[in-house]
Amino acid sequence: MKLSQHDLQQLDEDALRRLPEAALRHLSLTLLADLKEARERLAQNPRNSSRPPSSRPPWEHDPPADPPGPADQPAPEAPAPPTDAQPADHPTTTPSPPATSPTGGPRDSQAEKRRAGKPVGAPGVGRSQVFTAHTTEDHRPTVCACCGQPLSATAPAIRYTGFQTLDLDGGDAAAPGLRLRVIDHRYLAVTCPCGHHSRAQPAQGDVAPELGAIAVQEWRLVGPGLATLIVALNLRFRLSRARIREFLHDWLGVQLSVGTLHQTLHEVGAVVAPAESQLIAEAQASGLLHADETSWPQPPQRLWLWVFITTTTTLYVIAGRGKATVVQLLSGFTGWLMSDGWFAYRDYPRRLRCWAHLLRKAQGLVECYDADGRAFGHQVRTTLEDLMVAIYAAREGPPADPAVALPQAYAASLDSLRQAALARLSHRHDKTRALAVELLNDWEAIFQVLHHPELPLSNNDAERALRHWVIARRLSHGTRTPVGSRAFTLLASVIDTCRQRGHSPWTYLVTAIADRRAGLPLAPLPHPADLYTYLTPSLPHEVSSGGGRKYPGGYSSRQPTRSSGR
Numbered sequence: 001m002k003l004s005q006h007d008l009q010q011l012d013e014d015a016l017r018r019l020p021e022a023a024l025r026h027l028s029l030t031l032l033a034d035l036k037e038a039r040e041r042l043a044q045n046p047r048n049s050s051r052p053p054s055s056r057p058p059w060e061h062d063p064p065a066d067p068p069g070p071a072d073q074p075a076p077e078a079p080a081p082p083t084d085a086q087p088a089d090h091p092t093t094t095p096s097p098p099a100t101s102p103t104g105g106p107r108d109s110q111a112e113k114r115r116a117g118k119p120v121g122a123p124g125v126g127r128s129q130v131f132t133a134h135t136t137e138d139h140r141p142t143v144c145a146c147c148g149q150p151l152s153a154t155a156p157a158i159r160y161t162g163f164q165t166l167d168l169d170g171g172d173a174a175a176p177g178l179r180l181r182v183i184d185h186r187y188l189a190v191t192c193p194c195g196h197h198s199r200a201q202p203a204q205g206d207v208a209p210e211l212g213a214i215a216v217q218e219w220r221l222v223g224p225g226l227a228t229l230i231v232a233l234n235l236r237f238r239l240s241r242a243r244i245r246e247f248l249h250d251w252l253g254v255q256l257s258v259g260t261l262h263q264t265l266h267e268v269g270a271v272v273a274p275a276e277s278q279l280i281a282e283a284q285a286s287g288l289l290h291a292d293e294t295s296w297p298q299p300p301q302r303l304w305l306w307v308f309i310t311t312t313t314t315l316y317v318i319a320g321r322g323k324a325t326v327v328q329l330l331s332g333f334t335g336w337l338m339s340d341g342w343f344a345y346r347d348y349p350r351r352l353r354c355w356a357h358l359l360r361k362a363q364g365l366v367e368c369y370d371a372d373g374r375a376f377g378h379q380v381r382t383t384l385e386d387l388m389v390a391i392y393a394a395r396e397g398p399p400a401d402p403a404v405a406l407p408q409a410y411a412a413s414l415d416s417l418r419q420a421a422l423a424r425l426s427h428r429h430d431k432t433r434a435l436a437v438e439l440l441n442d443w444e445a446i447f448q449v450l451h452h453p454e455l456p457l458s459n460n461d462a463e464r465a466l467r468h469w470v471i472a473r474r475l476s477h478g479t480r481t482p483v484g485s486r487a488f489t490l491l492a493s494v495i496d497t498c499r500q501r502g503h504s505p506w507t508y509l510v511t512a513i514a515d516r517r518a519g520l521p522l523a524p525l526p527h528p529a530d531l532y533t534y535l536t537p538s539l540p541h542e543v544s545s546g547g548g549r550k551y552p553g554g555y556s557s558r559q560p561t562r563s564s565g566r
């Protein structure tokens, strides 16, 4: 780059108008060289530079087509759209099918045809590992199916069917551990004095049509404890199915197919599906809801992972980015909604805006090349920072301090900010204009917190909840089917809600799976317990209400509590 930051800050329209033609020509050449270099840097991607694949946005999961030759043809106007040419989706070790044409066009349809999973006609793989059972469980019929009389527990019985279950023996408190336990389930038939042969049957729970008609049933190789471990490895520890397979093989000596793991994850999703209505009802009943969304690929669609979070409930939804998701969830909600400036939230009347976003945008202006934009950025930043100090003071101040005083005390600086924004509604600099428009559009929502200083200033709770899944998305590239997305959000919601409430999600899931496979209803999600009992048992209870937690940026998203000053 020939022109430095310092040089660019001095160059604007007036400066150019003053230059004589020769100087202007020289400057143009310099600018052109800089622009070309900047464009080249912008066009860098994992295919043509040392940038890591994770630097690519999630919707560009395929590298764009080769650009035309560097010297003989002009560079493309804009980066190629992601739909341009899509070579094979995933790098595989098997040779890719030969391209039908070197032009790259027909590979499009080939990539579509090549579906994930075993190709039709490939040899099948069955279970080859033989397990020796640690225990045997006999299941006897207790009542005659014909005459209804109780059957004797000592009557001769014939074993008519059975299956093996692999489960975890977690040890006990004295000797915790992770041991595999193989159980032989034997189902017996008993002949009643009335002459009828009655059989014991493995229990059958629901069939979940929305989750690919998967059945929740006892006849499963993977027992509740092992199924919970698989869910934990996949969602909490973000392991792919292949890595889970490797883990189970190396640490427990079990060979499970990817298909079995896949089915287990979907079945456990179906197990917890009834909890969703409880989560929605509790989120709607809360006084403060944080909402955020991040893109989530479900090829060929580009969807969004939404999170709605209260102090005790987390709900995830994978859907489009339109209003429908918000409208559906917020029908019946009357509390405060904290969100970013996305249009889908705009119609909700009791809205709060995240100041962290605005401060970042103001900081962006402070560092921009437009002199007037820099001034506006400074004004927004200092106004918000002054107000934040006042809000903290109001929160910690004596209760007699009337909260209504804040809007009046800062009326002058608020008015000056509004005038500054109004004056820049048609500003030449895009970012400056955008921030002015955003401030005026959301004025009420942004400064609502002055009337209610106890409300949060940032949307950190929702953003922190999404962070875990953003990392998961980089590893897994999203989900592949609507059923997979559904199982994923159900499990993620239940796991995060349990953790938020101070309970082990895994204890809950083991019981839930066993209950639902036996045909029993799903137990309600645990109540918010004494927080910190899970993972941090030694902390005293006074700090459990979440007060005094500081987040990056120095402000807390929670209302300070009596204990926070200590």
Ligand SMILES: [Zn+2]
Pocket: 144, 145, 146, 147, 148, 149, 192, 193, 194, 195, 196
């Ligand atoms: Zn009978």
